[in-house]
Amino acid sequence: MMMKKLLSLASAGLLAAAMPALAQDAALVPYAYEKAVHGGDIAWMSISTVLVLLMTVPGLALFYGGLVRTKNMLSMLTQVFAISAVVCIIWVVYGYSMAFSYGGSMDTYVGGFSKMFLSGVDATTLVPTFTNGVWLPEYTFIAFQMTFAMITPALIVGAFAERMKFSSLLVFSILWVTFIYFPMAHMVWWWGGPDFLAEQQTLKLIAEAAGDTAGAEAAAANLAANGLLWNWGALDFAGGTVVHINAGVAGLVGCIMLGKRVGYGKDSMAPHSLTMTMIGGALLWVGWFGFNAGSNLESNAITSLAIVNTFVATAGGGVAWMFAEWLLKGKPSLLGLISGVVTGLVAVTPAAGFAGPMGALVLGLFAGVACFFFVAYVKNMFKLDDSLDVFGIHGLAGIIGSIATGILVSPALGGAGIPDYTSLPGTLQVGAYDMAFMLTAQTKAVLFTVAFSGIGSFILFKLVDMVMGLRVKEDIEREGLDLAEHGERAYNQ
Amino acid sequence: MIIAAIKPYKLDEVREALTAVGVRGMMVTEIKGFGTQSGHTEIYRGAEYAVNFVPKMRLELVVSDALADQVVDTITKTARTGKIGDGKIFVLDVASALRVRTGETGDEAL
Numbered sequence: 258m259m260m261k262k263l264l265s266l267a268s269a270g271l272l273a274a275a276m277p278a279l280a281q282d283a284a285l286v287p288y289a290y291e292k293a294v295h296g297g298d299i300a301w302m303s304i305s306t307v308l309v310l311l312m313t314v315p316g317l318a319l320f321y322g323g324l325v326r327t328k329n330m331l332s333m334l335t336q337v338f339a340i341s342a343v344v345c346i347i348w349v350v351y352g353y354s355m356a357f358s359y360g361g362s363m364d365t366y367v368g369g370f371s372k373m374f375l376s377g378v379d380a381t382t383l384v385p386t387f388t389n390g391v392w393l394p395e396y397t398f399i400a401f402q403m404t405f406a407m408i409t410p411a412l413i414v415g416a417f418a419e420r421m422k423f424s425s426l427l428v429f430s431i432l433w434v435t436f437i438y439f440p441m442a443h444m445v446w447w448w449g450g451p452d453f454l455a456e457q458q459t460l461k462l463i464a465e466a467a468g469d470t471a472g473a474e475a476a477a478a479n480l481a482a483n484g485l486l487w488n489w490g491a492l493d494f495a496g497g498t499v500v501h502i503n504a505g506v507a508g509l510v511g512c513i514m515l516g517k518r519v520g521y522g523k524d525s526m527a528p529h530s531l532t533m534t535m536i537g538g539a540l541l542w543v544g545w546f547g548f549n550a551g552s553n554l555e556s557n558a559i560t561s562l563a564i565v566n567t568f569v570a571t572a573g574g575g576v577a578w579m580f581a582e583w584l585l586k587g588k589p590s591l592l593g594l595i596s597g598v599v600t601g602l603v604a605v606t607p608a609a610g611f612a613g614p615m616g617a618l619v620l621g622l623f624a625g626v627a628c629f630f631f632v633a634y635v636k637n638m639f640k641l642d643d644s645l646d647v648f649g650i651h652g653l654a655g656i657i658g659s660i661a662t663g664i665l666v667s668p669a670l671g672g673a674g675i676p677d678y679t680s681l682p683g684t685l686q687v688g689a690y691d692m693a694f695m696l697t698a699q700t701k702a703v704l705f706t707v708a709f710s711g712i713g714s715f716i717l718f719k720l721v722d723m724v725m726g727l728r729v730k731e732d733i734e735r736e737g738l739d740l741a742e743h744g745e746r747a748y749n750q
Numbered sequence: 751m752i753i754a755a756i757k758p759y760k761l762d763e764v765r766e767a768l769t770a771v772g773v774r775g776m777m778v779t780e781i782k783g784f785g786t787q788s789g790h791t792e793i794y795r796g797a798e799y800a801v802n803f804v805p806k807m808r809l810e811l812v813v814s815d816a817l818a819d820q821v822v823d824t825i826t827k828t829a830r831t832g833k834i835g836d837g838k839i840f841v842l843d844v845a846s847a848l849r850v851r852t853g854e855t856g857d858e859a860l
Contacts, residue, residue, distance in 0.1 A: 525799040528794055586793055646795060
């Protein structure tokens with residue numbers, strides 16, 4: 258229909274007169290594209306998917322497990338493992354639909370239920386990547402994003418380790434992904450894709466040229482049919498807001514609402530096996546390449562940029578924490594080094610495909626020192642029993658990384674630049690960089706995530722507390738959750 | 751009987767030295783305790799824990815009276831580093847001794 262209008266305009270010889278400013282006749286041909294699917298992309302994304310699982314069930318579980326006391330080791334492992342499995346099921350039942358489908362009148366905030374039970378999805382359906390004309394099988398995308406939904410609620414459990422009832426935790430996790438995670442993922446990552454944007458932008462230009470206001474408005478509405486934070490211009494490459502701030506703030510709320518562990522500040526709560534924590538931390542680093550570089554959805558140069566960044570920011574975080582601790586606490590500890598490594602990983606997550614390697618290095622170094630200060634000094638000042646530092650590491654490094662992404666994306670600082678799909682529809686351009694705009698967008702996104710997760714998690718914790726109670730009885734806590742809640746012991750002689 | 755608490759890493763050295771002076775058996779237990787050394791501090795991500803009980807090895811040897819002084823002397827020499835935490839030695843009298851396999855008693859049983 259648009260083409261007809263264009264032709265009639267052109268035949269009337271009005272085109273040039275109507276569009277003096279655009280002067281790009283090529284842009285006025287309706288955007289046509291083919292969907293190419295590359296085996297290399299599928300292979301890389303499949304590996305990335307499994308790498309994120311590697312982060313979760315051996316990685317995160319062992320990282321956390323080593324940090325608790327012997328009597329709670331299995332509770333930690335069970336919690337991470339069970340949450341992963343439960344959310345995996347929820348994802349295919351309704352999670353994917355809530356995060357990545359059109360949400361009707363609520364589309365800015367959350368997806369709908371049209372893809373419940375993955376209806377409409379089959380081996381031929383495709384989803385867009387970040388390159389025009391390059392698409393990915395929907396199953397590949399579903400599996401990859403599933404692992405993100407699985408790990409995020411599992412991250413939270415470290416904040417109230419050694420004291421939460423297992424049954425309440427499962428209920429809370431189900432509610433949390435439903436009301437917090439899926440909407441957040443939708444608000445940050447739901448968009449039409451490069452080809453859809455190019456198509457709608459071209460239609461808009463054509464309609465405007467033809468004086469078709471209704472058509473132009475319809476196209477403009479389609480261009481804006483993205484998640485709330487996406488429309489703000491907020492950048493989040495791999496989940497600084499969706500995963501880390503989201504989980505970190507939920508953890509902070511949780512540790513305050515559950516209260517301190519019995520004997521906190523009096524009894525020794527030293528980690529029972531830093532060897533396990535080291536294995537888990539190392540698996541996190543390895544798996545995080547799937548998380549960060551996989552978020553590129555394609556196997557190309559930006560994938561490699563994300564890999565380089567995920568190396569250097571991480572090394573920077575570890576080294577910074579180690580030296581800060583060495584200087585101020587006297588000894589460079591293994592736990593400090595690993596904590597710094599995780600800090601670097603978190604901080605670079607939103608910036609992975611946007612920052613340049615030198616920017617990522619500075620980011621990692623800064624986040625390492627900042628989180629060390631928080632965890633070693635500020636947390637004790639507030640007497641917070643965020644037992645495994647979910648907020649101090651994931652929340653804080655997520656905030657630092659998300660805001661820094663707005664600066665480090667700048668091409669002047671070696672960053673990859675802001676993606677612009679509409680100036681020259683059909684090609685990905687580096688958009689003009691405006692630091693004030695980017696910092697505003699990133700800060701708004703951070704504040705929104707803190708508020709959304711903070712208030713939402715508070716309500717959910719309160720609800721679960723009223724219905725079934727959050728915390729185990731004191732004697733169970735003293736005995737240890739392994740025996741009392743799971744009926745087994747981690748280490749039998 | 752000689753009861754000694756020594757630094758764990760000194761165990762093998764002490765055992766060798768004692769075998770050399772003719773000791774033919776001892777009992778060893780991993781223990782925790784405190785004395786003048788009175789523990790140390792461990793720091794985990796800024797959380798400081800005072801460790802009040804220090805790991806030590808407890809040796810129990812029953813030897814003939816003739817050997818007792820030499821055993822005490824040997825342990826003292828071998829386990830000593832000169833720093834706080836080297837341990838303690840106690841000497842007690844034993845009423846009787848019996849070898850289970852043969853029924854031998856007294857010095858024969860040792």
